[in-house]
Amino acid sequence: MQTTFTPEQLQDSGTARANQILRTCVHCGFCTATCPTYQILGDELDSPRGRIYLIKDMLENERKPDAKTVKHIDRCLSCLACMTTCPSGVHYMHLVDHARAYIEKNYDRPWSDRALRWILAQVLPYPMRFRLALLGAKIGRPFARFMPDPRLRAMLEMAPRTIPPVSRNDDPQTFAVADKKMRVALMTGCAQKALNTDINDATIRLLTRFGAEVVVAKGAGCCGALTHHMGKEKESHAAAAANIRAWVREMDQGGLDAIVINTSGCGTTVKDYGHMFRDDPLAADAARVAAIAMDVSEVLMKLDLPAGAAKGTKVAYHAACSLQHGQKIKTYPKDLLKKAGFTVLEPADSHLCCGSAGTYNLMQPEISKQLKARKVKTLEALVPDIIAAGNIGCMMQIGSGTGVPIVHTVELLDWATGGPQPPALSAPGKTVPAVPILR
Numbered sequence: 001m002q003t004t005f006t007p008e009q010l011q012d013s014g015t016a017r018a019n020q021i022l023r024t025c026v027h028c029g030f031c032t033a034t035c036p037t038y039q040i041l042g043d044e045l046d047s048p049r050g051r052i053y054l055i056k057d058m059l060e061n062e063r064k065p066d067a068k069t070v071k072h073i074d075r076c077l078s079c080l081a082c083m084t085t086c087p088s089g090v091h092y093m094h095l096v097d098h099a100r101a102y103i104e105k106n107y108d109r110p111w112s113d114r115a116l117r118w119i120l121a122q123v124l125p126y127p128m129r130f131r132l133a134l135l136g137a138k139i140g141r142p143f144a145r146f147m148p149d150p151r152l153r154a155m156l157e158m159a160p161r162t163i164p165p166v167s168r169n170d171d172p173q174t175f176a177v178a179d180k181k182m183r184v185a186l187m188t189g190c191a192q193k194a195l196n197t198d199i200n201d202a203t204i205r206l207l208t209r210f211g212a213e214v215v216v217a218k219g220a221g222c223c224g225a226l227t228h229h230m231g232k233e234k235e236s237h238a239a240a241a242a243n244i245r246a247w248v249r250e251m252d253q254g255g256l257d258a259i260v261i262n263t264s265g266c267g268t269t270v271k272d273y274g275h276m277f278r279d280d281p282l283a284a285d286a287a288r289v290a291a292i293a294m295d296v297s298e299v300l301m302k303l304d305l306p307a308g309a310a311k312g313t314k315v316a317y318h319a320a321c322s323l324q325h326g327q328k329i330k331t332y333p334k335d336l337l338k339k340a341g342f343t344v345l346e347p348a349d350s351h352l353c354c355g356s357a358g359t360y361n362l363m364q365p366e367i368s369k370q371l372k373a374r375k376v377k378t379l380e381a382l383v384p385d386i387i388a389a390g391n392i393g394c395m396m397q398i399g400s401g402t403g404v405p406i407v408h409t410v411e412l413l414d415w416a417t418g419g420p421q422p423p424a425l426s427a428p429g430k431t432v433p434a435v436p437i438l439r
């Protein structure tokens, strides 16, 4: 694609990167075939190619974003299916991230949008604030249908019925092991600590059982992804900078072989810290952190887990977009589950998003609901005993639409190798698997 940025415009590194990306697009339109919003809405402007044109026009002309452009960019899930499909290697993620930051700086959103986005940015990344909000949502849920704004309705409806107690495993500390094969830092995250403490608990048990000393670094918290995807650069960079400092301290003091992330949406962002901080004094440290950031499945493959005791239990594996498209990790979670003894099934539309996508299910509830319904249907068609995923957002989204219990992949691996049964398998409202699961 030809571009006409001036040399002055290209002084800005974000614009220069956008220019590089735009020039790799050859308008072939292959990406439209796998774009969930194009499949649902059928509008070229809700396809990757359409959005690329809108972004090009906005940036080249340094135009104040208009409502139409913002609507179509806001409707993008950032699922990155288009990046997997594109034969030309268009880095859509950096392009849309830059467009979102540009929109955030230059567009006057309606006050209700601004207020909602501000609340989400002030609440979700902070576990205690989020816990309080979840308690409020629990009380407000019976009144959801009276909410004038569908987004407020979605927020109340999506709130979980139970909120787990705080897990002290998420506090800064070191989980030492006798026969140490590696030393890793676990990113305990933000929203996940309020929504589901079983995932970090299972991750720590599993990693330490197989020889990884686990550190929860003091000062690390939210990865910044939630605000990054809203274009709120100041907030996302502040969160990411705190992590970089905390992990670099650990790297310099005790040494780290990996930074382990068990929420794939966060993993995609941490792996991109080098790009996010390219113009920042923290650039070198950010690159060091990004270089050792790994999804938990990558680390478990390195630890070479033994065969597990699961007895052919049918697990429908949901591939989170951030894992399969963002991090290009497609086989490790399935390989690990198979080795643990589970029978792994995959839905026909495994490349498509479930509609969770960070705050998307709250901000775009109508499209999100359609994607959820489709994903639940294809997963349930497999008649699984359990659904497994590697991202808390997908687990909440799919779990709210099915009676099949949904757990994180690490919970199943932990269980099959000596850990306790995942609590979600006997949660109220879920169908407890009838088959004998462990030998």
Ligand code: SF4
Residues within 6 Å of the ligand: 024, 025, 026, 027, 028, 029, 030, 031, 032, 048, 049, 082, 085, 086, 087, 088, 089, 090
């Ligand atoms: S598939 Fe790639 S090159 Fe083709 S239109 Fe989409 S982004 Fe552009």
Ligand code: SF4
Residues within 6 Å of the ligand: 034, 035, 036, 037, 038, 046, 047, 048, 051, 075, 076, 077, 078, 079, 080, 081, 082, 083, 092
């Ligand atoms: S990120 Fe997903 S929703 Fe957005 S343009 Fe690409 S395929 Fe479509």
